[in-house]
Amino acid sequence: MSTVNRENARRRGGDTAGRILDSAERLVQARGFNGFSYADVAAELEVTKASLHYHFPGKDELGLALLARYSERFGAALDAIEAEVPDAPARLAAYVALYADVLRGERMCLCGMLAAEYVTLSEPLRERLIGFFDVNEVWLERVLEQGRADGSLSFAGPARETARLIVSTLEGAMLVARPYGDLERFTAAASGLLATLTA
Amino acid sequence: MSTVNRENARRRGGDTAGRILDSAERLVQARGFNGFSYADVAAELEVTKASLHYHFPGKDELGLALLARYSERFGAALDAIEAEVPDAPARLAAYVALYADVLRGERMCLCGMLAAEYVTLSEPLRERLIGFFDVNEVWLERVLEQGRADGSLSFAGPARETARLIVSTLEGAMLVARPYGDLERFTAAASGLLATLTA
């Protein structure tokens, strides 16, 4: 790397690949994977499209990198909840807060957005998208079982099904709340959901 | 209209505009408004793109026609439920069945799909999309109040909020179930939701 480029990277405040991912992630979450282009990212970062192709040869590779980073970050957030929050109801509330934070940035969940575009995605992207939801379900399932065991949560049937209900409700609440530009719509739905579990 | 064209229309089994809407609707529900093109519809109908532009000058007009027809049809289905199904819990179940029927065709709800792409939509499209959700909420609100009044349904807080929770959950359940290609995922979530209201 040249001295000039190193200086540029420093001034920009981070590695270029990371900045590309930041920009692309925001664009996908706002407009969808089919609703953004390399040109959009290039304009935002004030670099050329060709430069983006150096870091991510094709849009599919970019999508895979996006999803990998998102899943990793989400997984880390789940680990953090387990480390910092002991009881099951509070863990669920912290889980909901993860979604609320995304929506606050006027973004849709990356994976909810990709789920809408599922039919148009490459096979590798599809597989990893499914993997994201699976991880969420497994994590919620454990929290739900913990809560049922210690009496802090109450629900009927397999914990896995309630876990799926939670994921569905939160994704749907984000989806519908965003057009209204109304975070309260999301939090109200989430509260209503959690209320049925702590009753 | 020429004799030949009238014959073509007859053989095709309907007016051209309607067939265009049928094709476009299916494509939007499967791939998104940004994921289909006039070329896709033209290929499916074995006509030229120019012909489509005669019926719907631009993609935006096509989208508006799509949404208008969908809303009208959905409204008619809600009217039919009210006419044929008397009690509130059964009305909710019938409402859920409307969504399940869409998903059975491996489609996402048209409006859920457009909600995901909201940021990229024209202002007229945005307004009418909001209108669709409003109509759903109002209808559900009335059913919920009816059920609470006659004791067949039980929920806390304003009926409108629970109505929003129902819409969110069903849209989210469709969104997540489709990648798994698993209708049962949707019906399980819907059953779980309805169970909390009849308890």
Added chain:
DNA sequence: GTCTATAGGCAGATAGAC
């Protein structure tokens, strides 16, 4: 690593013949 330049294709859209 980033640039200029460009390829090749598909997008939405229009003019005008039939």
Added chain:
DNA sequence: GTCTATCTGCCTATAGAC
């Protein structure tokens, strides 16, 4: 109403200089 032909612009992607 549908066609052929064409336009303009944007898309993803690549070659090669610096």
